[in-house]
Amino acid sequence: MTARPDGPDRETLARATLTFCLDGADALMYALIKGAGRASLALELLVDSRQGSPGAGAAANRLNQTFASGLSRWGRKVNAQAMAVFRRAADGWRARLDALPTRRWEGLAPWFTMDGAQWIIAPHTPYWPAQLQDLSTRRDWAAPLCLWGVGDATSLTGCDAPLAVVGSRGATDYGRAVAREVAARAAAAGHLIVSGGAMGADAAAHWGALSAGGDGRTVAVFAGGLNHIGPQSNRRLFDTIVDRGGALVSELCPGTIPEGRRFLLRNRIIAALGAQIVVAQARTRSGALNTAGWGCDLNRMVIAVPGDITMPHNAGCNRLIADAKATILTSVEEIDELVHAPHPPRADDDGPKDADAPDGTxxxxxxxxxxxxxxxxxxxxxxxxxxxxxxxxxxxxxxxxxxxxxxxxxxxxxxxxxxxxxxxxxxxxxxxxxxxxxxxxxxxx
Structure with a gap:
């Protein structure tokens, strides 16, 4: 049975509203929420500081102080330049608030969930994959404020160390075959497979995971709102992912168009979700290499599949191996040594592990x-x-x-x-x- 989170609570809804204010992942907003302690307070300050609102000046001062406090708590330097950048950003956020269908954001749950067709989770909710918080380890990075999803939310926390499998859209038969076989083998061992839902290697990885039968769960991460998922040629794949207990997720509000730059930001989520990242095939310039770069920065194990040196399709993976940025995968069977022990997917009633709990004595x-x-x-x-x-x-x-x-x-x-x-x-x-x-x-x- 598909597990769906309850309708968004006030804090989750505040995070969804703040996401609507942004043009993408934003470290400034992350710092503001860190200073406020909760997204709902940050949003209230933003609303109250709009020009013409009663007490707007006092609210703006408190907003600035809250951001400065969050920046300091995050270990960043508070200076005049940082405050000037924040004030300009806040002006833009307030302008975006005016594009909402109503100023009463507490009543926007049906609008943000497409009348219940999508669910929303946030860091304080039980289905949140805690490894996403690794994206807040640097001042120019930011973890998603929340995630929109369709499908079974437990798939995001049913595996402690998912495997990301990525590759070029224009992958050859070799690249697609490797992506499919690696994903199928790992999924049969109970591991969640994460990829980007694109044509080529991504689709092969998703189909490989689904071929593993009852244990095969996979999650596709998208670069736009979930009412704009694509390509349309993969529609049957997306439906099958949902039907088989997986999920389609995005950090962006419904209605957001998947522009090119958003794919690069999407890649950081794929990298953060995976404990290891397999690059099945990639040219020297490809989104798959961008995902591998995020993986290296996040201290994930990056695994690259070598290929014929006369084929440009393999040049990216071969370069990762030559530069010692990735472990070479010499056979499909070797993936068993590089991932954690086989396990059944965690049952719905087990609940996700608390990322902040002690890791044992x-x-x-x-x-x-x-x-x-x-x-x-x-x-x-x-x-x-x-x-x-x-x-x-x-x-x-x-x-x-x-x-x-x-x-x-x-x-x-x-x-x-x-x-x-x-x-x-x-x-x-x-x-x-x-x-x-x-x-x-x-x-x-």
């Missing part, structure tokens, strides 16, 4: 020895693939193998220091190596 994870083993295994994985074993690469591999007990960078650095003191590893120039050759049979070249 040393006893729960097996202690320092278990973490040392995981770190050593990650170093061997890098060596085997002839990739530099940097802390970022080690962390990505450790967390890909055990996403239920993720290690943070401070924890990893502490373990690396202890392992170096014990003579287990050696380091230099930001790269780590095992102090002794791997044992027989480990193939740790």
């Amino acid at each position: 040393d006893d729960a994870t097996g202690g320092d020895a278990a973490r040392d083993d995981a770190v050593a295994s990650a170093i061997r994985s890098c060596m085997h693939r002839r990739l530099p074993a940097t802390p970022d690469a080690i962390l990505a591999r450790c967390n890909a193998r055990d996403p239920s007990h993720p290690m943070t960078m401070p924890q990893l650095l502490a373990r690396l220091g202890a392992m170096e003191a014990d003579g287990l590893i050696r380091g230099g120039d930001g790269v780590v190596a095992l102090a002794a050759p791997p044992g027989p049979g480990s193939d740790g070249r």
